[in-house]
Amino acid sequence: MKNFEDYEEDIYKCSRCGLCQSVCPVYRASLNECAVSRGKFNILNGIIKGDLHFSDNVKKYLDLCTGCNACKDFCPSGINAREIFVAAKREYYKDKKLTPAQKFLNSYFLFKTLLCCTGAAAFLMRISGLTYVVKFFENIILKTGYLGKRLVLLNSLIFPVFNKKLSAKKCTKKQTAVYFEGCFNKYINDDTEKAVKFLLEQNGIGFIKKDFECCGISYLQDGNTMQFEKLMNTNINKQDCDCVYLITDCASCNFVLKEYQNYANTRAAADFSSKVTGAVELIKDINFEAIKPLKVAVHKPCHDSYDFIEVVKNIRGIDFVEVEDYDKCCGFSGKFAIQNQKISREISRQKMQHYTGKDIDFVITTCPACLLGLNQGLAEIDASKKPIAINLFVFLAKYCHRLSDAF
Numbered sequence: 001m002k003n004f005e006d007y008e009e010d011i012y013k014c015s016r017c018g019l020c021q022s023v024c025p026v027y028r029a030s031l032n033e034c035a036v037s038r039g040k041f042n043i044l045n046g047i048i049k050g051d052l053h054f055s056d057n058v059k060k061y062l063d064l065c066t067g068c069n070a071c072k073d074f075c076p077s078g079i080n081a082r083e084i085f086v087a088a089k090r091e092y093y094k095d096k097k098l099t100p101a102q103k104f105l106n107s108y109f110l111f112k113t114l115l116c117c118t119g120a121a122a123f124l125m126r127i128s129g130l131t132y133v134v135k136f137f138e139n140i141i142l143k144t145g146y147l148g149k150r151l152v153l154l155n156s157l158i159f160p161v162f163n164k165k166l167s168a169k170k171c172t173k174k175q176t177a178v179y180f181e182g183c184f185n186k187y188i189n190d191d192t193e194k195a196v197k198f199l200l201e202q203n204g205i206g207f208i209k210k211d212f213e214c215c216g217i218s219y220l221q222d223g224n225t226m227q228f229e230k231l232m233n234t235n236i237n238k239q240d241c242d243c244v245y246l247i248t249d250c251a252s253c254n255f256v257l258k259e260y261q262n263y264a265n266t267r268a269a270a271d272f273s274s275k276v277t278g279a280v281e282l283i284k285d286i287n288f289e290a291i292k293p294l295k296v297a298v299h300k301p302c303h304d305s306y307d308f309i310e311v312v313k314n315i316r317g318i319d320f321v322e323v324e325d326y327d328k329c330c331g332f333s334g335k336f337a338i339q340n341q342k343i344s345r346e347i348s349r350q351k352m353q354h355y356t357g358k359d360i361d362f363v364i365t366t367c368p369a370c371l372l373g374l375n376q377g378l379a380e381i382d383a384s385k386k387p388i389a390i391n392l393f394v395f396l397a398k399y400c401h402r403l404s405d406a407f
């Protein structure tokens, strides 16, 4: 892991050309010069020269970043801004003596408690049927303002897509995989887990669950390396059996679990990361057919590759629409979406306006946080027909037949 000082040369490389402005979603939504890489590099230059230090205010500006990496792909000097901001935030945590309140707000205990509370609310809304009531009156609730929009957003998270039990046709298990379920499946809504299980069991892959903790991506992104390393080491130690795959169905978990080997630098971490396999990789050779004609588009999460889009394009019977900015950030990125709600909502809105008015039935993606971003954007748009944001595996399990097996 490189330290902040190791990036000094990269920071000097910034020519202040300003090209990053045109691609930075935070700048486009806020028009705040400090949000764009160039602005943050000005601040970091001040730190290198000794004119500034890693204060709460500097951290606040460094946090104005979703970590989407769009500026890296666009920057003529090839600067990896996201990596530099994370290294700078690590210095903040090293320098700063957090108050007890700040420690509590940053704690994994609070994060897990919030997830458990959301999970309990989801359970109560589902068994009481409230989630169906909110869905039915969604358009009216959206008009009530901020709280109505938040309620619809929460409901989109927990609404059960599988209202009937799906069971895979009889299969013989040829391989066993450890399943990294991720926080969303574990605490809030396990529809995606059920769909992945359904699709993979038909391919002869059985699941073992290991009660893993969060992958740690939001702590890594925040520069809170101490908390990230605790979670990483716990997860590495829990993978204590001999398996071929460690399956993830979330683009962000998949990305960060593969990075463990670079942070822990141990044989166990290398073994762990080498087994991490995105569920997409295991289903990409299956031929699917939609159960009825459907118009679909995709949203590519910042942490995913373009592979899953090929899976979608190859589904027989769908009308695939390539939407402008389909691979741009959805605005929902861990702590960023909580700390900068207004900007986050505006990024999501700008994104989703490309998908409305085109008669699209579904927007398919592979990350639970992106589903939140897409739904957050849809809640901001007033349109008679809006697409449904859906996870790839849920879409394949619910709206497609398989025409052939992968192996």
Ligand code: SF4
Pocket (backbone or CB within 6 Å): 013, 014, 015, 016, 017, 018, 019, 020, 021, 037, 038, 071, 074, 075, 076, 077, 078, 079
């Ligand atoms: S595009 Fe790169 S070189 Fe140009 S201002 Fe942005 S970070 Fe600096």
Ligand code: SF4
Pocket (backbone or CB within 6 Å): 023, 024, 025, 026, 027, 035, 036, 037, 064, 065, 066, 067, 068, 069, 070, 071, 072, 081, 082
């Ligand atoms: S990583 Fe994305 S959000 Fe962050 S500064 Fe670059 S373009 Fe903006």
